[in-house]
Amino acid sequence: MTKCATTAVIGRPSVGKSTLINTICESKVSITSPTPNTTRNAIRGIYTDSRGQIIFTDTPGYHISEKKFNKHMIDIARESLEECDSVLYIVDATRAPGDEENAVSSLLSTLKVPVICCINKADIAREEQKKMAREYLERTMPSRVILEISATEDHGVDEVLIELFKVAPEGPLLYGEDQRTDQDLEFRVSEIIREKAMNSVHAEIPHSIFVEISDLEYNREENKVWIRAFITVERESQKGIVVGKGGANIKKIRVQSFKEIKRIFPSSSLELDLRVRVNSKWKSNDFILHNVFRETQE
């Protein structure tokens, strides 16, 4: 009998949750960046082998904030815990635990489902940092499995899968063997563009970016894909930075996005029209929250 489990991946911002899911799924399922709070939605990554299937839910980094936008992200992380069979708790060995780590560990310590703790970034952490992270987890998550891993170097990742399959319930596969994610096409494309845009700017601008696909036409007969997307920022000055001198930055975003979107449509010709616009209220406007968080409007 095969096994099938859903696993919520939880941790502070930037600990490497999305990177780990991409490494496990051997595919870019969830975008990553050095900026905290990159992931904004519950994103599914699917891993299948002869043992069965693990369906990962990537979540927004768990942090403390009173802002409406951030609270939405925290809720998404919490909700993913409600129906999962197990939890992967990721900590970053290079950062000392503080109030935020305590908030995550106390949230997880009360769970009845198995929690597997991963000390990530073992490739760059010093020995004493790894020791501190282990002591912290032994204290706050007693009798839970603790592993040391590197999501970028693919170290210790097989052990993570071994532990997850150990505790996975028996059951039929929920997705096809080759399926890596359940995201729809428009969302995948918008996320690729958001990643390239976020990684092309600094300071607070990455948090001000929202990408919306206004048109996505797939003409199967002519084998053509035509996409128009808007990169929305909150201020006119940010627009100038995203566009760049003489359009240099937006050109870079377009080239990088094109390359990655092309992998979704390898045998089609692709046209990508990228525009930048300003909407100072996109984070507070309910309509846009509906779009960003893809929630059903009441």
Ligand SMILES: Nc1nc2c(ncn2[C@@H]2O[C@H](COP(=O)(O)OP(=O)(O)OP(=O)(O)O)[C@@H](O)[C@H]2O)c(=O)[nH]1
């Ligand atoms: N050296 C090293 N860097 C890593 C490792 N895992 C992730 N990173 C880097 O850490 C940064 C954050 O990674 P993400 O995967 O986006 O982190 P996240 O936990 O999904 O972050 P949020 O979505 O913002 O909560 C990126 O720059 C990654 O390349 C690792 O094992 N080793």
Ligand SMILES: [Mg+2]
């Ligand atoms: Mg992430």
